Amino acid sequence: MSAILQAHALGKRYGQRQALADCTLEIPPGHVVGLVGPNGAGKTTLLKIACGMLAPTTGRIEVLGEQPNGATAQLARVGYVAQDTPTYASLSVADHLKFGAKMNPGWDAKLAQARVEQLGLNPKQKAGKLSGGQRAQLALTVAVAKRPELLILDEPVASLDPLARRDFLRYLMESVAEHDTSVILSSHLVSDLERVCDYLVVLVSSRVQLAGETDDLLAQHHRIVCTRRQESDLPEGLQVISAEHTDRQSTFVVRSERALPAGDWSAEHLELEDLVLTYMERPVVHGAATAMQPTGEAR
Amino acid sequence: MIEFHLDARSGIPPYQQIVRQVRQALLLGLLTEGDKLPTVKEVVAKVAINPNTVSKAYRELEHLGLAAAKPGVGTFITRSLGHASLTEHGPLRQELRAWIDKARAAGLTEPGIEAMFQNTLRESAEEET
Amino acid sequence: MIWLTWRQFRAQALTVLVLLAAAAIVFLVTGLRMHHSYAADLAACAPLHACDGATPAARALGAQIYQLQRSYEPMFMLLQLLVIAVPALIGIFWGAPLIGRELETGTHQLAWNQTVTRTRWLAVKLAVVGVAAIATTAIFSWLLTWWAGPLDQLKGDRWAAMTFASRDIVPLGYAAFAFALGTTLGLLLRRTLPAMAITLAVFVAIQILVPALVRPHLLPSTTTTFPINQASTSQFHGFSGSQTEFHFDLPTPQGAWLTSQPPVQNSSGQVVRIEDYSGCFPGLDGGGQGDDPDLGQIGACLAKDNLHQTVTYHPASHYWPLQWMETGIFLVLAGALAGTCFWWIRRRQN
Numbered sequence: 001m002s003a004i005l006q007a008h009a010l011g012k013r014y015g016q017r018q019a020l021a022d023c024t025l026e027i028p029p030g031h032v033v034g035l036v037g038p039n040g041a042g043k044t045t046l047l048k049i050a051c052g053m054l055a056p057t058t059g060r061i062e063v064l065g066e067q068p069n070g071a072t073a074q075l076a077r078v079g080y081v082a083q084d085t086p087t088y089a090s091l092s093v094a095d096h097l098k099f100g101a102k103m104n105p106g107w108d109a110k111l112a113q114a115r116v117e118q119l120g121l122n123p124k125q126k127a128g129k130l131s132g133g134q135r136a137q138l139a140l141t142v143a144v145a146k147r148p149e150l151l152i153l154d155e156p157v158a159s160l161d162p163l164a165r166r167d168f169l170r171y172l173m174e175s176v177a178e179h180d181t182s183v184i185l186s187s188h189l190v191s192d193l194e195r196v197c198d199y200l201v202v203l204v205s206s207r208v209q210l211a212g213e214t215d216d217l218l219a220q221h222h223r224i225v226c227t228r229r230q231e232s233d234l235p236e237g238l239q240v241i242s243a244e245h246t247d248r249q250s251t252f253v254v255r256s257e258r259a260l261p262a263g264d265w266s267a268e269h270l271e272l273e274d275l276v277l278t279y280m281e282r283p284v285v286h287g288a289a290t291a292m293q294p295t296g297e298a299r
Numbered sequence: 300m301i302e303f304h305l306d307a308r309s310g311i312p313p314y315q316q317i318v319r320q321v322r323q324a325l326l327l328g329l330l331t332e333g334d335k336l337p338t339v340k341e342v343v344a345k346v347a348i349n350p351n352t353v354s355k356a357y358r359e360l361e362h363l364g365l366a367a368a369k370p371g372v373g374t375f376i377t378r379s380l381g382h383a384s385l386t387e388h389g390p391l392r393q394e395l396r397a398w399i400d401k402a403r404a405a406g407l408t409e410p411g412i413e414a415m416f417q418n419t420l421r422e423s424a425e426e427e428t
Numbered sequence: 429m430i431w432l433t434w435r436q437f438r439a440q441a442l443t444v445l446v447l448l449a450a451a452a453i454v455f456l457v458t459g460l461r462m463h464h465s466y467a468a469d470l471a472a473c474a475p476l477h478a479c480d481g482a483t484p485a486a487r488a489l490g491a492q493i494y495q496l497q498r499s500y501e502p503m504f505m506l507l508q509l510l511v512i513a514v515p516a517l518i519g520i521f522w523g524a525p526l527i528g529r530e531l532e533t534g535t536h537q538l539a540w541n542q543t544v545t546r547t548r549w550l551a552v553k554l555a556v557v558g559v560a561a562i563a564t565t566a567i568f569s570w571l572l573t574w575w576a577g578p579l580d581q582l583k584g585d586r587w588a589a590m591t592f593a594s595r596d597i598v599p600l601g602y603a604a605f606a607f608a609l610g611t612t613l614g615l616l617l618r619r620t621l622p623a624m625a626i627t628l629a630v631f632v633a634i635q636i637l638v639p640a641l642v643r644p645h646l647l648p649s650t651t652t653t654f655p656i657n658q659a660s661t662s663q664f665h666g667f668s669g670s671q672t673e674f675h676f677d678l679p680t681p682q683g684a685w686l687t688s689q690p691p692v693q694n695s696s697g698q699v700v701r702i703e704d705y706s707g708c709f710p711g712l713d714g715g716g717q718g719d720d721p722d723l724g725q726i727g728a729c730l731a732k733d734n735l736h737q738t739v740t741y742h743p744a745s746h747y748w749p750l751q752w753m754e755t756g757i758f759l760v761l762a763g764a765l766a767g768t769c770f771w772w773i774r775r776r777q778n
């Protein structure tokens with residue numbers, strides 16, 4: 001199957017403000033994709049464009065092979081849960097299930113019912129009276145029960161307590177395992193992403209800084225500590241992501257597709273959180289920053 | 300049935316932690332040949348991790364010859380790893396004891412000993428992969 | 429989608445149903461009683477103006493009917509106000525939150541990602557609640573038009589601003605317009621409260637401006653100029669005046685809507701005063717009214733001064749055409765507003 005999301009030079013502008021710039025992505029299916037970046041980086045904008053809520057100002061995007069134009073065929077294949085997991089406060093849990101059934105021909109009523117029971121939700125209770133975690137679970141149930149091929153979740157666990165967060169992610173993973181759904185979820189909490197995401201997209205200052213399978217990315221990056229030297233002193237084939245120097249010592253974070261050559265340094269892999277932070281802290285690189293680049297091009 | 304847990308801080312990739320936990324269970328005799336491993340769905344429902352991670356771990360176990368997948372039925376353990384209980388490794392234990400005494404004599408405190416042990420263990424694990 | 433619209437609208441619908449039922453009871457109970465009294469009084473004197481006739485009995489009946497009208501006057505004004513308010517309330521409580529509340533709470537993100545297009549979502553909402561709005565207003569308008577029947581005949585003034593706007597079909601046009609306005613404002617502002625406030629303000633402004641500036645010009649009116657001489661003034665019904673002007677009650681067709689009644693002017697178009705011709709108005713100096721003086725004599729006296737008085741009016745026959753036109757105009761405006769909503773929804777700029 002082709003990519004679940006393909007974007008080419010995607011951009012979105014609001015008046016003077018550039019919310020998203022020059023995004024090029026090709027995300028393969030069958031993954032749980034983590035979209036991470038600081039607040040205001042453009043995560044919500046990208047996700048809204050992907051589900052068809054917003055139209056881009058430049059570039060193009062295809063989701064599941066089609067442009068997200070709001071036609072019913074596309075709407076049936078993509079599920080979306082917005083930030084703060086909105087639900088109808090005056091409608092009960094059972095009403096929400098009925099809502100899903102009426103609005104989606106592909107609704108799986110058994111699945112929805114089973115899930116509500118498993119969660120221990122009272123069907124008659126109004127959604128406005130549920131706790132934050134319960135509301136999030138309800139919103140997720142509604143999105144999952146229409147059996148989409150792709151689920152897009154915008155910071156679904158940001159305002160949940162740790163227990164609710166864990167429950168939500170467990171249910172999400174269970175759905176993914178059962179239905180083979182692809183997921184794109186955004187977060188600014190890397191620790192959550194580490195467990196559930198196997199594909200990572202780092203968005204900083206409206207641009208994609210890094211994209212790839214998590215295992216590959218972790219294998220490709222190293223932290224090198226050595227005596228004080230210039231970037232150009234490093235062997236070829238290493239892309240320098242960040243550099244720190246004291247008067248005696250240099251610390252580089254480098255990326256290389258091949259195995260790291262031997263050298264007079266100590267090298268170790270980074271934790272996912274460190275990796276993301278490194279990319280978030282470096283000055284914004286314009287142009288395709290996701291592909292490999294020879295030494296010295298990073299500014 | 301075995302239950303897995305994930306230590307996010309250990310620095311060991313999640314799929315490897317699963318492989319090691321299966322291994323450990325085999326070593327301790329908690330799992331024997333013919334036992335069924337939990338399905339991917341069961342694992343992720345208890346531990347919020349990516350299903351691909353579990354699949355990868357199970358494939359690794361197959362690769363190591365410890366388990367085999369029966370399509371439509373599940374993944375089963377294919378061999379046991381010596382029921383060795385810890386008491387059977389007397390000589391190992393004595394060597395360890397001697398080393399601890401040496402470390403203490405050299406001035407290391409208990410936290411220091413533990414740290415050195417964890418570090419070296421981790422290094423060796425990384426090298427193993 | 430119809431289920432969803434109904435489910436979200438349910439509480440408001442039930443509230444209005446209860447209010448409508450209560451109002452209907454009030455209308456029916458008081459109305460039947462009033463109609464009965466009126467019919468009884470009327471039976472006692474055949475054509476209406478004969479009740480003002482010469483005999484003491486006729487005059488007594490006339491006074492009784494007048495008493496009837498006066499006793500119901502407060503209720504009359506109140507119920508008229510109610511029926512005028514109904515479209516405004518609909519615009520505020522049904523229109524403004526229809527889309528506005530969803531945008532405000534973010535639930536549109538839930539609705540727009542189900543297998544229903546936005547256009548369909550909007551269309552069903554507008555249609556279901558819009559029809560309810562017009563039906564509710566129609567019932568109120570019908571109840572009032574029936575209830576006020578005798579009083580309207582007695583007062584003989586279907587053209588008063590509050591009356592025209594609360595009878596027959598005009599309220600329906602206002603209901604559609606106020607609903608569409610509330611919905612559009614809720615959509616554009618994305619906040620329910622400001623949308624409510626602005627809808628109310630616009631509605632009030634329209635109720636003030638339309639009768640004065642728009643309604644009179646929807647159809648051509650008739651202007652008649654009466655010269656002031658004995659022949660004409662003996663047809664007049666009276667006169668009144670102040671320090672600065674005076675005018676006669678002109679014999680306009682029955683049931684006409686007088687849209688312009690300037691005072692008596694001379695041949696060069698200047699307004700004249702009683703005291704300019706004090707000789708023709710014995711016993712009055714610069715103020716007063718009365719039909720006791722012989723109007724024919726006053727006219728004879730003023731004839732040589734070439735005075736005239738004009739009046740502009742719509743004949744009674746214009747009533748229904750104007751009702752239809754005004755309703756039509758507001759239905760078209762409502763349609764334009766609804767079109768704006770559809771256009772905005774499709775833009776996907778959020």
